[in-house]
Amino acid sequence: MNQPLISVILPIYNVENYIHECLNSLLNQTIGYENLEVIMVNDCSTDRTPIIIDEYAAKYENFKVIHFTENSGAPGKPRNVGIENATGKYTIFLDPDDIVPADAYERLINVIENSESDFVMGKMQSFDDETKRRHEHVTFKQYQLQKKYIDVNIDNVPFFYQVKTAIILKLVKTEFLLKNKINFIEGMKNGEDKYYDIQLFSKAKKFSYIPEVIYLYRARNDEKNLSLTQRDIISTVENDVKSALIIKPLLTQKEFKYFQINVFRSIFWKIGDADFKKLTKDQQHYLLNLIKDVAVGYDSDITKEYMEVEEPIISLISSGHIVEALDYNLLLISRRWWFKISKELEKDYKKSSKIRNSNFWKVTSPLRKVIRLVKRVS
Numbered sequence: 001m002n003q004p005l006i007s008v009i010l011p012i013y014n015v016e017n018y019i020h021e022c023l024n025s026l027l028n029q030t031i032g033y034e035n036l037e038v039i040m041v042n043d044c045s046t047d048r049t050p051i052i053i054d055e056y057a058a059k060y061e062n063f064k065v066i067h068f069t070e071n072s073g074a075p076g077k078p079r080n081v082g083i084e085n086a087t088g089k090y091t092i093f094l095d096p097d098d099i100v101p102a103d104a105y106e107r108l109i110n111v112i113e114n115s116e117s118d119f120v121m122g123k124m125q126s127f128d129d130e131t132k133r134r135h136e137h138v139t140f141k142q143y144q145l146q147k148k149y150i151d152v153n154i155d156n157v158p159f160f161y162q163v164k165t166a167i168i169l170k171l172v173k174t175e176f177l178l179k180n181k182i183n184f185i186e187g188m189k190n191g192e193d194k195y196y197d198i199q200l201f202s203k204a205k206k207f208s209y210i211p212e213v214i215y216l217y218r219a220r221n222d223e224k225n226l227s228l229t230q231r232d233i234i235s236t237v238e239n240d241v242k243s244a245l246i247i248k249p250l251l252t253q254k255e256f257k258y259f260q261i262n263v264f265r266s267i268f269w270k271i272g273d274a275d276f277k278k279l280t281k282d283q284q285h286y287l288l289n290l291i292k293d294v295a296v297g298y299d300s301d302i303t304k305e306y307m308e309v310e311e312p313i314i315s316l317i318s319s320g321h322i323v324e325a326l327d328y329n330l331l332l333i334s335r336r337w338w339f340k341i342s343k344e345l346e347k348d349y350k351k352s353s354k355i356r357n358s359n360f361w362k363v364t365s366p367l368r369k370v371i372r373l374v375k376r377v378s
Helices: 019-027 049-059 074-084 104-112 158-162 174-179 193-202 233-250 253-271 274-278 281-295 298-308 311-318 322-356 359-363 363-375
Strands: 005-011 036-042 063-067 088-094 119-126 134-136 149-152 170-173 209-221
Touching: 005 019, 005 074, 019 036, 019 049, 019 158, 036 049, 036 074, 063 074, 074 088, 088 174, 104 119, 104 170, 158 193, 158 253, 170 174, 170 193, 193 233, 193 253, 233 253, 233 281, 253 281, 253 298, 274 322, 281 311, 281 322, 281 359, 298 311, 311 322, 322 359
Parallel strands: 005 036, 005 088, 036 063, 119 209
Antiparallel strands: 088 170, 119 134, 119 170, 149 209
16 A cells, blocks of 8 residues: 555544544545545444444555553543554544545645645534534634635744644644654643644644635534533643643743633633533632633733633633632623523524414414314313
8 A cells, every 4th residue: 555645543432423424524535535544543432433443444444443452531642642653644633523524635635735834724613413503613703714824834923823723623744743743742631632733833834724614523412422521621621721831831922822812712611611600619719710820921912802701801810819700700601691592582583483474374373263262162
C-alpha cells in the first residue's frame, strides 16, 4: 500500500450506536476512502464497539484497529498513540460519534496542497441527534471567520487564539507534528485538546482557514451517554483551568489575553448551564474561586468584544468578588431558562394559530360542535 494521503485518528470508547454512521462518512469521502488511513484506537470499550470496528478493519485494509488492554480514562493517550502510528502525509482527528461531510477532506486537501501552510482548518455545525436539525456554533458567526485566511501566522491574526476551532477541524502536516513533537496531555478528560491546539498555532510558520463546513458535531441526547460536561461540571472546569495554566507560559502576554476568551467560553458553557444550580453553594463558590486563577489580568475590551454578557462576571471574579459574581451568574442562568421557555411557548402558539387558521380547522368546525354537544348530553 502506498503512503496514505490522510491519517484519520479516532479515540474510541462505547459508541456502538454511532460508529457505523461515522465510519461510513469516511468511506463516502470524495477524495476516495482508499486515500485514507483510518486509525481506530479502542480504549477498552465494554459494548459492541470493538466487534464493529474489527469488522471494518477486516473488510478495508486501510482501516486499522489498536485495542488497549487497560482503559486510559481520557482521549489524550489514544490520540497520542494514533499520532505515533500515523503514516499519512497529513493527520486529522475525528470523534467516533460525529460525521464528516462527503467533500470535507477534499476541500481541506485543495487548500493545503496549494499553499505553504503547516495546517488548514474549516468550521463545523452541530446537529441534533433526534431531529438532525443543524445549527452553527456562535464562534463561526463572528465577522472575522466569514472570510478565508491563506498562509497567515498567529502574529498577523492573534484573534485565532480565542477561536474554539477544535482539533477535529484541522488537517495538519504529519511531518510538522512529529518534528515539533506536538501531542496531547494524557489523563485529562477535557481541556487536553487546547494544549495541542496552542502548539499548532504557536509553532506553525503559516496556516490557513476556510469558512466552509467540514465537520458535523452530534449533540447526543441519550442519558446513558451524557457528555463529560453533563456528567461532572466540577472536574471539567478543573481541567479547563489546569490546561489554561499549563498553556500560559507558552504564550506572550498579548497572546494569552486572546486565549483567555477561548478558556472562558469553555468554562461558561458549564457554569452557565442550569445544572450548575444543582451544585451546593460551597461547590459553586469553589469553582468561581478556581476560575480566578485564569481571569486575573484579563483584557476587558477584548472580553467585551467576544463575551459582552459574561464580562461583568469575569470582572467580579478577577477582583475577588466571588459572592457577587455567583449571584450575577445565577441570574443569567435563570434569564436564559426563561428565554428558552418563552421561545418554546411562542413556537407552540404559532403552531396552534396555523392550525386554527387552516381550511381543515374551518371545515371540521361543525363536527367539533357536535362532539362537544354529545359530551354535554352524556
